[in-house]
């Protein structure tokens with residue numbers, strides 16, 4: 001029997017291992033953490049959104065990475081649901097189309113998944129430290145070890161939330177081996193703001209039913225004011241544009257044109273206070289009014305400030321805090337089966353590849369789809 005090494009036990013690595021085992025190959029899974037899939041379990045703390053219930057074309061468009069299209073076509077939202085179902089884990093679709101396990105956490109799903117992967121050999125607490133010919137070197141509690149294999153699937157994750165395992169310490173060894181990399185950058189990240197002390201009482205406040213405009217893109221929904229700055233799905237959705245340094249504008253009344261905002265304000269008595277005018281004409285009060293004061297002064301042209309308030313921030317929160325990352329192993333380094341051109345028989349999958357996706361289940365779906373794709377290509381390689 002041929003042996004496959006899967007390095008990294010997050011959703012991508014586990015998906016690769018599942019395919020390799022199903023094809024009858026012996027699998028050894030290595031992870032430097034003492035337990036597997038820590039980021040997957042952390043994702044479960046906020047409900048575990050495993051996919052987005054939409055046709056594959058929509059998934060592909062939202063992720064917007066053509067190299068992933070065939071992988072998503074083979075393992076799309078319906079397949080994720082069927083896979084969870086096959087593990088005896090019921091899922092449901094929320095009003096936004098996001099799909100969650102009924103249990104609303106990751107541990108029962110992970111337990112069932114690992115039970116299915118029981119035949120694989122596990123080496124936990126082993127850190128991959130570099131290539132060694134056709135095999136690999138590891139730092140282990142017992143010292144340096146070497147493992148060889150017929151095929152290898154790397155699934156080391158991205159470069160955020162290092163404490164959960166994906167610390168990107170593998171990167172220099174890949175660069176030394178001449179594997180082209182796109183620098184990691186934060187995705188689905190918050191922004192830093194130097195708030196005035198007036199804003200303190202609003203930290204934690206959600207800003208709902210607003211739109212954000214950045215570099216020609218408009219997104220509608222909600223975000224949150226935090227001590228550090230701005231967070232939440234609406235901010236995360238603009239990560240690619242924000243990374244270019246493009247200015248960010250808040251539309252406080254997305255359902256009204258600037259002329260309608262002006263007309264409503266003009267109807268209020270001239271001697272009315274600014275806060276009463278904003279509240280009575282436009283329903284702008286509390287944290288929304290505070291944002292106008294914080295970023296809109298002088299409030300001379302109020303309608304235009306209401307429709308396009310510049311949100312002055314000082315850049316992205318640190319990479320390690322980002323929900324996910326952009327960048328990673330460059331597509332040019334890989335063939336169609338996700339095999340490293342420089343390392344025949346060695347494949348890459350998951351967030352360590354150069355793609356990014358918004359939150360909403362896309363990340364786990366694409367990580368698993370690439371894991372399965374690499375696992376299948378690795379099995380084909382061995383069987384050839």
Ligand SMILES: Cc1cc2nc3c(=O)[nH]c(=O)nc-3n(C[C@H](O)[C@H](O)[C@H](O)COP(=O)(O)OP(=O)(O)OC[C@H]3O[C@@H](n4cnc5c(N)ncnc54)[C@H](O)[C@@H]3O)c2cc1C
Pocket residue numbers: 007008009010011012013030031032033036037038039040042043044046047048049050051126127128129155156157158161164165166167168169170322323324349350351352360361362363364365367
């Ligand atoms: C707070 C939070 C919430 C999230 N919520 C969701 C969600 O609801 N839905 C969603 O779709 N996505 C969510 N995500 C993103 C999702 O969890 C990741 O995109 C996904 O886990 C990536 O899978 P992966 O297998 O590529 O990498 P990872 O899950 O990061 O796994 C990589 C593994 O490789 C191991 N490893 C790394 N380096 C080495 C080494 N040198 N030697 C040995 N092992 C190594 C790590 O220990 C780790 O176990 C969330 C992320 C965070 C941080």
